[in-house]
Amino acid sequence: MHRLIEPTSRLSLCSDSCAFVLMAKAPRVGMVKTRLTPLLSDEEAATLSRCFIQDMATNIERLTEADRVIGVVAYTPAGEAGVFEGLLPKQFRLLTQRGADLGERLGHAAQDLFAVGFDAVCLINSDSPTLPQAVLSDAMTHLHAPGDRIVLGEASDGGYYLIGLKKPEPDLFRGIEWSTPRVFAQTVGRARENRLAVVPLPVWYDVDDWLSLRTLFEELLNQGHSVVKAAPGYGAPVTARLLRDLALSNPALGKRLAETLPKLRVS
Numbered sequence: 001m002h003r004l005i006e007p008t009s010r011l012s013l014c015s016d017s018c019a020f021v022l023m024a025k026a027p028r029v030g031m032v033k034t035r036l037t038p039l040l041s042d043e044e045a046a047t048l049s050r051c052f053i054q055d056m057a058t059n060i061e062r063l064t065e066a067d068r069v070i071g072v073v074a075y076t077p078a079g080e081a082g083v084f085e086g087l088l089p090k091q092f093r094l095l096t097q098r099g100a101d102l103g104e105r106l107g108h109a110a111q112d113l114f115a116v117g118f119d120a121v122c123l124i125n126s127d128s129p130t131l132p133q134a135v136l137s138d139a140m141t142h143l144h145a146p147g148d149r150i151v152l153g154e155a156s157d158g159g160y161y162l163i164g165l166k167k168p169e170p171d172l173f174r175g176i177e178w179s180t181p182r183v184f185a186q187t188v189g190r191a192r193e194n195r196l197a198v199v200p201l202p203v204w205y206d207v208d209d210w211l212s213l214r215t216l217f218e219e220l221l222n223q224g225h226s227v228v229k230a231a232p233g234y235g236a237p238v239t240a241r242l243l244r245d246l247a248l249s250n251p252a253l254g255k256r257l258a259e260t261l262p263k264l265r266v267s
Helices: 042-061 102-115 133-144 183-193 210-221 237-249 251-260
Strands: 018-025 069-076 093-096 120-125 149-155 160-165 197-204
Touching: 018 042, 018 102, 018 133, 042 069, 042 133, 042 237, 069 102, 093 102, 102 120, 102 160, 120 133, 133 149, 133 160, 133 197, 149 183, 160 183, 160 197, 183 197, 210 237, 210 251, 237 251
Parallel strands: 018 069, 018 120, 069 093, 149 197
Antiparallel strands: 120 160, 149 160
């Protein structure tokens, strides 16, 4: 069982430690990736979510400065720690999310991790399995440089896939219109109000609907072709295997892929 972080107990950490935190719902059937159903069954959607978490955790674990990096999954709902067993590298820790909405959960996760002794915190969505490792490394480099700043990775839908902090910044999560195309711009505005420099990362995408799922198929199964030009994406091998299986076993999905990505190789 992975160790659960208790916000009241400090951890023994090296200097310049950075938590890379996947913000994740427990991948239970019927609870995740619901915008991809009924194209995917509830079971397929839950399996896809598990694959995303597994690939993203492995990507974090392989960062070159692993002695300074601690992988964390901040999960909701409370009491679902067991569902992540077998999905995460053994060094990963778990943190229970708390808060009534996404802004509160992000703010509390950062607060809890700084409280236990981390020098920097990167909060990352769990829906971007091909996020380049270079982007993660750059985020940590910027956070360890002198001076107040945040690091922000814009998502292609107007949100953000990563926010990196050097200290708790609760104002960044207040009054944001979550789940709208205004999230990134509003967060940049809030940072400026608090006199924080914003270091932008390359635009990337998260997978939560048919169009972004199609982009994922194209990126992972089109012979390494990157549909996002910022940097080569992570290969996400567990997710790639599932996509091949889904394309062959799900007739409705296979038909839609054949209509929109006729040159895609799925076998």
